Amino acid sequence: MENSGGIQASLSGRYATALFELARDSKTLATVEASLGTVRDALAESVDFKALTTSPLIARKDAAKSVAAVAKLLELDATTASFLGVLAENRRLAQLPAIIKSFRALAANFRGxxxxxxxxxxxxxxxxxxxxxxxxxxxxxxxxxxxxxxxxxxxxxxxxxxxxxxxxxxxxxxxxxxxxxxxx
Missing domain, CATH: 3.30.2320.30 (ATP synthase, E subunit, C-terminal)
Incomplete structure (x- = not known):
């Protein structure tokens, strides 16, 4: 698969590519993209959610629990909810806006x-x-x-x-x- 603009070169690009390939292979691309749109909107609207994703003071386990609760509240699909958990465990929630942007570019490219x-x-x-x-x-x-x-x-x-x-x-x-x- 070709990644225009060197998406895979960045950390967020590698995460986006992994999520994209998982969603594409499981034929849930539209569902995951919609869920990521919901997450993007939540980041823009909620100061608390934004703080959760950017604060280095929140422990990994607490961040993972909080993200799981938010995913349930936002009614995200299982793949996206699991992905957010991985980001929390790896302390990469701060990369979420860039990951969403890269994922959307990959999905758009896939659709032509x-x-x-x-x-x-x-x-x-x-x-x-x-x-x-x-x-x-x-x-x-x-x-x-x-x-x-x-x-x-x-x-x-x-x-x-x-x-x-x-x-x-x-x-x-x-x-x-x-x-x-x-x-x-």
Missing amino acids: ETSAEVVSAHPLTAAQVTELKQQLRTRIGRDVSVDLAVDPSLLGGLVVKIGSQMIDSSIKTRLNTLAHAMKG
Whole structure:
């Protein structure tokens, strides 16, 4: 299997690759990807869960118990719950955001899609996401899976990153460009 961007070169990439291969071989790729999306959302929304994953003060066994409880609460599939336990035992929970990102890239590549990181000033509606995917598909020539994030400091517009290509149509960037041009 080819890993574009050297995903396997990093620690998080090796964990993501192992989880991806396990999910692919057991034909639970969509289920694991959905569970990882739930974990990603929980990390963004819960300060306590984020602290659990990043604190070096929590003992391995306590972290493993806590992660198992969170997995049950979030109704994660067995593979993802077990994987989180392995991360806790190996003190690698802090790598979770990077692992999720790498896993999503591997899954998108497996499906023949290109993955794009999209940052908007406000949450996008389902219709806007569908339209954005269509526009990106037209531009790139492949299906695109999007990883959405919100950054209110953009004021408006979008920042889309596909691989090394970046499309920045944010109002923040336009205002900065205008201010720079006015300075002379």
